[in-house]
Amino acid sequence: MDDLYRQIILDRYKNPVNLGQINDGLKVEDINPLCGDHIKIWLKIKDQTIVDAKFQGSGCAISIAATDILMDLIKGKKLKQILSLSGSEIEDELDIKLTSVRKRCAYIGLEAIKKIKNSFSGL
């Protein structure tokens, strides 16, 4: 029905599987001042590896769905690998092509995740 709002995005928006908090996790967040999307992510990290990831926030379907999928993508990955993740990998995962305005929506989780740099030296 719509090239952008595919079933995977709608499903992940309505029923995100990685919603929640991790009590002793590292918290990172990002805000998109343009539309107000606000995403908070909690990461459980062991031996420089993400062992669990959850998120909460408010935003549009694209930002929520993309962040939910991002949580799947980063679990089991080394911190260094995560820092090299690019926005296009998220677009590939969602199987969509985004306009520049909507890229900011899809990348909000990624922008938040990259802030782990501030908590770990030598990354």
Added chain:
Amino acid sequence: MKSNFPIFQHHPNLVYLDTAATALKPQSVILAQTDYDTKFSANIHRGLYQISQTASQLYDQSRQNIADFIGADFSEIIFTPGTTSSINLLAKSWGEPNIRSGDEIIVSLMEHHSNFIPWQQLAAKKNAVLKLIPLTADFTLDLNSITQLVTPKTKLVALTHISNVLGTINPIKDITRLIKKINPKTLVLVDAAQSVAHLPLDVTNFNIDFLAFSGHKMYGPTGVGVLWVKQNHYPSMSPSSFGGGAVSQVFTDRTIFQPPPYCYEPGTPPISQVIALSQAVDFIKFVGWSKIIAHESKLTDYALKKLSSIKNLKIIGPQSHHSGVISFVFNRPGLPAPHDLGDILSRQFNLAIRTGFHCAMPLHTQLGLDTGTNRLSFGIYNTLADIDTLIKGINYSLKIFS
């Protein structure tokens, strides 16, 4: 009416519902701008040659025309780059010399950032108190609270005429009467950005002290706006930006400024924009207030009725005194967020609405609208068919998310 707006020749199917952000430009305004650039592109008040005199004459006539339009005097019109600059100029040129520690400035919760931040920052700098007029449950200003907020220490009340989010039309004349009854020395600034093209303004009738508006929201060009200052406040103000054209004599140790408004307009002004803004005034007068008001009320009533019939859609605005600015949200999880709706309407229906916080974050925060709102707003070129397309687009979007 669409035939007066050349953008529709380039985008015949465009449904433009974002006049609150910027109004489209009629042919006469576009011509006025290009006429300056092609026929008498000279600086003003400086050259002795013919085209400079032509430009100067048109520039001065434009100031008079714009002054007449709001019931003001020629010298009370200060040209600025827009509403934001107008209010910042006032905060610097009037606020800085007049606001002292312990003074109070009152703004409302429905202000656009441009009529909020300059006063918030000035209050912080001067150790003054910033007070907020709250809203009623019907999204109007709580007029009862105004009588409690205004005190002998209140120096300024800065208020919008029409909310750029809620569409609420504030009864400026009544509010000013309330304020001045409690403290006749309290000055009133009105942000008329959202009203100048939609309701007749008369600064004398309003009994206010300052007024700000932008050219581009009234079918004029970008880059020009107005700060109106009631003449008797000029002695308490001083220039806050400096340069050529605003001075009569400059010595190595001091400067003698031109009288207002010129001392507040240093540098080469936006000449073609001012001349084109005057054309925008003529365009509004040509269409006529009765026609503008009747047409926009018809559109507003129709849109409110149609939107109200959509399930899970909540209009964020008052029951009555509603201008042609309408905001709404879907109030059930899993439905399109404003950004989603705006995107689908644009791609599938060539329809322009605005989504987000509309530069009014304190308002959205207070109302708990954490993903913003969807906003449509009307201009003289809109039709009932535009609203039908919007309703079709909303239903289509809801179907995608169902």
